[in-house]
Amino acid sequence: MDIVVMVSQVLLYVCFSVLLGSFLLLLVPSNNRPEVIIRKRMLFISAITLPIFAFIPVLDIIVLIAPRLGLFESIKIVLTTYSVGNAWNFTLFGSAILVFLIVIARSNEKRIFAFLGMILTVGLILTIAWSSHAGSINPTTGIISHFVHLTAVSLWVGILFVVGWCAINYNNWIEFLSWFSQVAFGCLVATGLSGLLLTDVLVEGYTDAWMVSYGQGLLIKHLFLLPLVFYAFINGFIVKYKLSNDATFNPIPWVRVESLILFVIFMITAVFSQQSPPHGNYLTSDAVSPIFRLFHNGMIDSSSTIGFVINLDTVIFFILSILLMGLMALSFYKKASIIVSFLFSCLVVTSIYFMVMMATVVQ
Template sequence: MDIIVIISQALLYLCFSILAGSFLLLLVPSSYRPNIKIPKYLLLISAIILPVFAFFPVLDSILFIAPRLGLLESFKIVLTTYTVGTAWDFTLIGSVLLVLLISLARPKEKDTFAFLGTVLTFGLILTVAWSSHAGAMEPITGIISHFIHLTAASIWVGVVLIVGWCAINHNNWLKFLSWFSKIAIGCLTATAISGILLTNVMVDGYTDSWMVSYGQGLLIKHLFLLPLVFYALLNGLIVKYKVSKDITFNPIPWVRVEGLILFVIFTITAIFSQQSPPHGNYLTNDAVSPLFRLFHDVIIDSSNTIGFTVNLNIVYFFFLCISLVGLIILSIYKKASIMITFLLSCLFVMSIYFMLMISVVIS
């Protein structure tokens, strides 16, 4: 069931991104973006399956109490009294309204359709933030932080994905970058600030949390922000320069790489968000992450903390990271396949991860 919930949450975030990115791009005048063709069925499918994916955490709670109360009674109790169930009720209502809006919208009402779609999408994100772990632990700070975090990420990911896969040309690219670069910086800032607030709510000791699965997921997610920022700068500065000098240069492949990195981050978020947050007296030997065990197979208890050291292996991995950065830049210069560039980015993240893990000292 855990695997199903993880997959459903990753796809839920993808649905939010598709909807948010589509509606926001439709609000932008066509002279300030590439020509895009967003299939109506893509919006409809996203709106229809969104409450289905959002229901899996609810189902998980139902199945947890069903052996004691029975399936139907558990279903009733969770949907009417549990926060996760009540929030999903509003998710379902909002999704139905969104499906009706998409189905009944006419081409001449594009602006109104896009505005209402944006409002409904953000409302649906709020229902998910309401049912989150952070919302349960700190209702005000947790819900607001989670809402800002997911909204900013959905806007950034959504615009990148829709432009990367639905643009039919790269016309008006400089005008597009002139406003989207500011949006991306704003989303990155909002994501970072809200992420710090969420970490303070969910985690007692950031580096110490690396010993459990939730902390491992959080670390890997943060490491993927490094290539993400690199590609964001690439698309905002280098690509902008190349387009200004060569109108035949196609920037869309590098937008797609950025989109792939963003989706990896969404997937990692879905994975570790299903783990128990490391709060309170959480650390026992049985709770230690299998990933952390690969590097430090020792007896661990609540008194242990993480420190760092430097050795020759760390120096090797550091130079490997530098080499991979060089290969990424070379692959861009040689116009290699986006999958090669993406795989090099993943190897870069893995190298930094290994470097950090072997530098850890448990005390």
């Protein structure tokens, strides 16, 4: 069931991204973006499956308590008394309105339709933030930070997804970059600040949390921000310079690479968000992450903390990380395929992760 929940959360985030990105691009004048084909069917599928994916964590709780209370009683209790169930009720209601809006929308009312759709989608993100781990620990800071975090990332990813995979040309690309760079920077800042608040709510001791699965996921997610910022810089500045000097340069593959890295971050978030956050007296021998055990197989208990040392392995992986970063930059210069560029990005993250793990010691 855990795998089903993780997959559902990835798809839920994709639905939010497709909806937010599509609605925003419909609001942007056609001379300020490339020509994109946003099919009504794509929006309809995203809207109608959104409450289904959002229901999977609710179903997980129902299945957990059903053996004691019975199926129908469990459904009733979860949907009427649990915050995750109450939040899903609003998700279902909001999604139904959004589906209805998509069905009745007319081609000559795109701007009104897009504006209302964007408001509804943001409202649906709020219902997900309401049912989050952070919201259950700290209803005010947790819900607000999760809402801002998911909204900013979904908007950023959504624009990249739609432009990267639905654009039929790269006309008006410089005009597109002039406003998207500002939006992406704003999303990056909002994501960073809200991420810090979320970490403060959910994690007691950032580095010590690496010993459990939630902390491992958080570390890997943050490491993927390095290639993300790299490609964001390329798409925001280097591509603009290249297009100014070479009108035949195709920028779309690099947008796709950036969107793939963001999708990986989505997947990592979906995986570790289903783990219990390291809050309170969480560290026991059984709670230690199997991945962390590969590097540190000694005694770990509630008094254990993480320190850092520099050794030969750390230096080797540091040098390897620098070389891989150079190859990642070279792949752009040589116009390599997006698979090659994406592979180098993953190798950079893997090398830095090994460097960090080799540098840690349990005290």
